[in-house]
Amino acid sequence: MLPDIRSHLPALRRYAMVLTRDADRAEDLVQESLVRALAGASTWQPGANLRTWLLSIVHNTCVSGWRREQSERRGLAQLFPDAAEPSEPPSQIAVVEAHQVMGALLRLPDGARDILMLAAVEGLSYREIAEVQGVPLGTVMSRLSRAREQLRQQLAAAPPIPASRRPHLTVVE
Template identity: 35%
Template sequence: MTRLHNPTGKLADAPDAVLAERAGDGDVAAFEALARRHGPLMRAYARRLARTYDEADDVVQDALITAWKDIGSLQDGTAVKAWLMRIVGRRAVDAGRRRKSHGNVDEQPETADKAPTPDQAAVAGSARQALSTALARLPEEQRRCWVLKEFGGQSYEEIAEALGISAASVRGRLARARTTLVKEMEEWR
């Protein structure tokens, strides 16, 4: 599929900081350019945090709505990517909370029931496929911490705030997640 034409071609190679400034001034096209540039990363991140792909797309939508409302108050436009990722992380955690309060899902660890995409099938047998499988087997609370840290680049404090737990608990969960993941990766080898 061909690339969608950019309404103003000049935005295509504009740096994030300029786009963020324009979006902050209400320029929809600039915000759109940012969303198209970082949307795939936001979606990939949301997919690892959410239960299903549909939930992930809802999370990205919520995140973009929030971002559009708040981007005028973003101080450092060069940090817009990290800022977008933080919003996705928070929205994904919120979505998980809503899901739990609506459904009566037990506290048992949830395993992701994601059908492998053709891309994933193609890399079966690789280290990343082994990691993907191991991640899916982690208890959700550990997987979340690990994904927020490793894919979202968030600090212990940010993760703690998003999850409503202490930074020490984040450290503990991450340690357990890493221990399990390292072990499973070693067994795979």
């Protein structure tokens, strides 16, 4: 299959966002990762999983000092403006809940939110996640289990959505 980098950009941006928790810095991270991918293009093996290769570069770029050079948590609200609390009445309850869950995910520590995102959102296999993050398979599973536990705790501690912001439900017969 011919490599198609652009089709993987949304996944790279999502992963970069979860790693950096900031939209601007996520794009910086994606660009820096592409520059590093260019420099290391010879490490890509034709036929290998391109998405996994790219995600691993994003991951390595982030953990190899790039993040330390950036200021942390410049603006959680900037990433998902209505993640923690919707500013406008959403049209569907799932959207409200999704924002709430996303806000909780972003409050998880490093190593928890990114691995959960790769498994739940990107649908990577555990072997692919191990490859992206450079950790053993067993570590992937234990981290995932712990991340889910932390997500549940975050959601249990989160305030309920105010009644005024709850979506209006319509009974469909």
